[in-house]
Amino acid sequence: MEFLTSSPEIHHFSELLDCSDGDEEEILICGDLELNPFDGLPYSSRYYKLMKEREELPVWNVKCTFMESLLHNQIVILSGDAKTGKSSQIPQWCAEYCLSDHYRHGVVVCTQVHKQTAVWLALRVADEMDVNIGHEVGYFVPFESCCTTETILRYCTDDMLQREMMSAPLLNSYGVIILDDVHERTVATDALLGLLKNVLVSRPELRLVILTAPHMSSKLQNYYGSVPLLRVENKHRAEVVYSCGIHKDHFSSALRLLFEIHHTKEKGDIVIFLACEQEIEQAYQMIRQEQSNLNPDLGELIPVPLYPTKQDLIPKPNQDKQKCCKKYRRKVLLTTSFGEPLIWIKNVNFVIDGGVESRKVYNPRIRADSVITQPISQSQAEMHKQILGMSSTGKLFCLYPEEFTQKEMKPHLPAKIQESNLTSTVLFLKRMDIAGLGHCDFISTPAPESLMQALEDLDYLAALDNDGNLSEFGIIMSEFPLDPQLSKSILASCEFECVDEMLTIAAMVTAPNCFLHAPPGTEEIALTRWRKFSHPAGDHLTLINVFNAFKEASAKPPSQYYSNEKWCRDYFLSCSALRMAEVIRAELVEIMKRIELPISEPDFGSKENIQSIKKSLLSGYFMHIARDVDGSGNYLMLTHRQVAQLHPFSSYSNTRRIPEWVLFHEFSISEDNSIRVVSEISPELFVELVPQYYFSNLPPSESKDILQEVINHLSPVSTTKEEEKTNHDSKENEKFPQPPTEQRCVVQ
Template identity: 90%
Template sequence: MEFLTFSPEIHCFSELLDCSDGDEEEILEFGDDLQLNPFDGLPYSSRYYKLMKERQELPVWKVKYTFMESLLHNQIVIVSGDAKTGKSSQIPQWCAEYCLSASYRHGVVVCTQVHKQTAVWLALRAADEMDVSLGHEVGYFVPFESCCSTETILRYCTDDMLQREMMSAPLLNSYGVIILDDVHERTVPTDVLLGILKDVLISRPELRLVILTAPHMSIKLQNYCGSVPFIRVESKHHAEVVYSCSIQENHFLSALRLLFEIHHSKEKGDIVIFLACEQEIEKAYQIIKQEQANLNPDLGELIPVPLYPTKRDLIPKPNQDKQKCYKKYRRKVLLTTSFGESLIWIKNVTFVIDVGVERRKVYNPRIRADSVITQPISKSQEEMHKQILGMSSSGKLFCLYPEEFTHKEMKPDLPAKIQESNLTSMVLFLKRMDIAGLGHCDFLSRPAPESLMQALEDLDYLAALDNDGNLSEFGIIMSEFPLDPQLSKSILASCEFDCVDEMLTIAAMVTAPNCFLHAPPGTEEIALTCWRKFSHPAGDHFTLINVFNAFREAAADSTNQYYSNEKWCRDYFLSCSALRMAEIIRAELVEIMKRIELPISEPDFGSQENVLNIKKALLSGYFMHVARDVDGSGNYLMLAHRQVAQLDPFSSYCNSRRIPEWVLFHEFSILEDNSIRVVSEISPDLFMKLTPQYYFSNLPPSESKDILQEAINHLSPVSAMKEEQKTNSDNTENEKYHQPPTEQRCIIQ
């Protein structure tokens, strides 16, 4: 497996874990008969025995015999454990031993993770502890990256990747043990897997399901699964908790102030700060880097490590060289949110700072947008933050709120994400699984009926459902793409409009992290000048194509690709890792297109016809994301509801100070300042040509709708007839979509 290269700013895995010095590694003397590793048939290394001693000190090791007995005689085993007890690293290895004892006749082991960073880190750790090669006996597969082979017997993956694997192998016949980790995080894919696997277990009596969770989920899972073995693992140490005397006026500044006080106290140990949102992670990272120059060098160096729970970015890989020895003390400061505790893998965390509040997105199906709410964390989250210190006998948790705040303001648990998320992709997956007879999902927490109906309605508008509410052939093709259904629809429409090459680039760029970096203070105008070179008059989608193409050209012109790309991106205030991720995503999408035998047109970016075709493809998927400037000053009113938003500051229209009247946007978020992101200009005529007539008829009355109706009236009778046929058909091969829907068209299975 050839690893990718990464930005030197990203801390690599060897810095996040406490590794041995290497030179002091214990050398064991063996007799004539060397003990062989049963997984690869090679003699164990001395490092294996060293790590085995450390593994046996983990709290989870005490329950190994009980776990193995339970796994042998039961289909489902629940393991409830505190954080940092070793359950995520050790139990998958024990399951591999179980499958080895059965000669893999029932399959191998797969372990799901919520975060892709965790899946990669655990695979690295398991390969090291099992004394095997990463990518061979142990591997991982995460979105847009795989490090597995036919020899892999233990696979770590993200929960959404296992879900996608079920589409082609509904019964997951290649696996003998399936482990769902971090079930307490209640992500949508994990909840769906839990519900569907109950039916898979009935079809495959030999299959084993292991559920790993935090203690607060134990009773709910026992009630859900019935009479199954339950194993409890407790940590060794209990942290000292220090509460604040009052609520902090500014929790962010209070957290940073406390960080520097701890550092000046000269007490050793790494620090974890749980902040309210990912924007605060970035802000704290920049402040710590800036303040480093003003700190007393005798105190040592502060190393800020941002850990983003939701960021789609490249994953740092380990250095192959031995870790350098530093004369100066280096203290790591891990910055994350309340949902990032599973990302923390360093051993010597001595201090945890918890701000006690979080900002999280809650999806509103009525306006098809995320709202961001600020509220106290839950009691279960606070308890898990304490457990980060489970490996330290002298750790302290500093809560920036009084103890009474815990009892009065904090809820026991937060709602499951399935009750707060856009469910369109989930419903598309369940409809796909229904083809294999596994569409029924016994939800641990029932989704909101309004969200399910909105998801069904959206899929119906996108022609993914037939008149009976089942998945259409067109919907089956859409489900093949690991993208939002609207983006998948735009890609399929681009096949008709001969702009596949450009649409794949757009899809990759909007799926990858934002490529435009926040310019340091004092350089904002320079950054705007640089970005202006990429601006396209047609809009942001086209500007993203220019950025991507320029990035590729810069790489092609260089003899030293890594450093050239890094420097080029720095010069233009762009994120190199985001653009590399876009390259990876695009390559994956091209492979999917080839696999399902869809045509890929030749690039033709720049011509007027190509620009028009790209807009047609975009509107085919995003006709529900259209807004109109109602007053000429950039106040955009959503066509489908009465929400008003402004252009995102990164929009090329803000840079050029031009305000188009009608726009199509990629996403809308209700934040402190409502904004629409990735925006391109369209015309009312074009909108009416590409929008399903039954979607338009369902729009609420408004001045914007009247303007669009006038656009229809101005069409000639012959043209109007053609456009009506066009509007009612998203795919000329699927004439069943031409009929308008009835009230009973969408049926929840």
């Protein structure tokens, strides 16, 4: 794996969520020169200091039992409360186990649900083990690797280990595989649980350790059979304060309570669980604005947004921050119920739980997500209490009455594999089928309708052959860590010679949204600044303009390097999202080179290039087409009867132009239905590139009738041209008449 040094953002994340009090001891060599078995160097004094802290963690009570279980069993399940130390300590003990066996069967890998958690844990554990990050301990997460061939303990996201299985189905380089946060029930973790059942049979020496919350332990025991189950509990139980009634506006109530706590002058950081990431962003801006109105004697409130899906958006430190500042600084961690694993601060004394969440549920019939706002589950509510497990004085404020927990909350949330688009998962399983591991015994059965829709979509994208196995095209698509539709567009761009531009689009739509919500009062300024990047052909080409402008700002002389951050602020753009797009694009270029696909020279701006980009996009996203049915921006999806409007971030919203036919990147059903990343297309281009059998399966609609008319209109013209060509060729050479070409729609 490629070795990369940690970025400044990662260093800041570690600093921001550091468990220490900031008074670091000088690193000294101990007099007895006790050697670290992992690198052969003497331990530092910091190692012993951290060892005392580690031994205070609840999980240390089961170390001996765990090591004994690991020695004699292939599978060990450890059920633990949140913040008991299992994610940091268990992997270290597994590393000791592999060391005792001289790594004969491999090293240790530990999966995490969130990228940020994998990075933070690697940094923390390297510190505790007294070794260098990127050497003995490392991490690999989407589009970033900090490992070498010598790394003995690797943290990674669950989807990255899943991708590694494509090239190494039996994961032979690992002696112990640890699946953490299994109770989060992500699609990748559930797939790993099923596939590793087969791997364990093929590799009797392999060890599988499963870390989960208590409510999931019995289900796992039933799934794996008679395996050891260890239980770890928190030392302290939080004081829970319930509300007298339901708060209709949980967002305002949570912020009001935050400021009330701050005015009491009670010390301790605060965690607020909000419903969605939009509320995180809104709360972050409101707390920063209110800061100037607060009594300076109360100290400073530092809002820290923790986005479960926008995992690279780590807030930057203030340039004027003084480390010696004596003013009290209280961190306010803003996240959703899915962001609980991101919370690593020790001195959290207050938790505010809104009790609701916005959850995306995929509907295979309309190929779109529905955003549902609903109460959190009982198991989530219990985990929110456990965040205060290290504090004997902490308080949990629930913005709902106690009876609401039993009457309105479900015991557990459904597994994400039962609520997600499974097209990428089925593509992965088809790839594993080539290695003989295609049968996956899922712990929770996916919805048959979702599986059928995934197979249908892969067939439309030409990823399957006539027998339902992966085609050569499908194998190449699976090499890209992208949505299959986006992979197909990249492959199509090789034919249409616009690879350079398509890679930029792929990077920009994969990275977090680069357009920032403008603070109140600056919306018009933001729209004016964004208008500079608008491309008349649509949002996909607008994103190319944004990326190229950012690259130009970054390419200034070294003395002005950091001016690109100011440039982003001036244009209301996210610098971290654009940097992530750079990283993603570079990785995609490497994949293209590795599998020997051609990369055309950039030609952005020419009429032919713009048309080629649209053809490439249509080759992958012909299922994402909508038409303005009334001339006022009400877009009806071609595949179903849902109506949506252009998202406010669309360049068309900015220029107030409403194209009739559009291709969109994303659509979800919510209170304000909107289609995101939209580009204008012509019906003629659509019928040229759509698979005929997809078009035939579309439900009857006015839009389909219009497209059929286009097909009927184009067919005679094409036939006439063909006849003219035939007559001309007949005059040239009577012996070789040309038969008329069959008219049909094909995937380019």
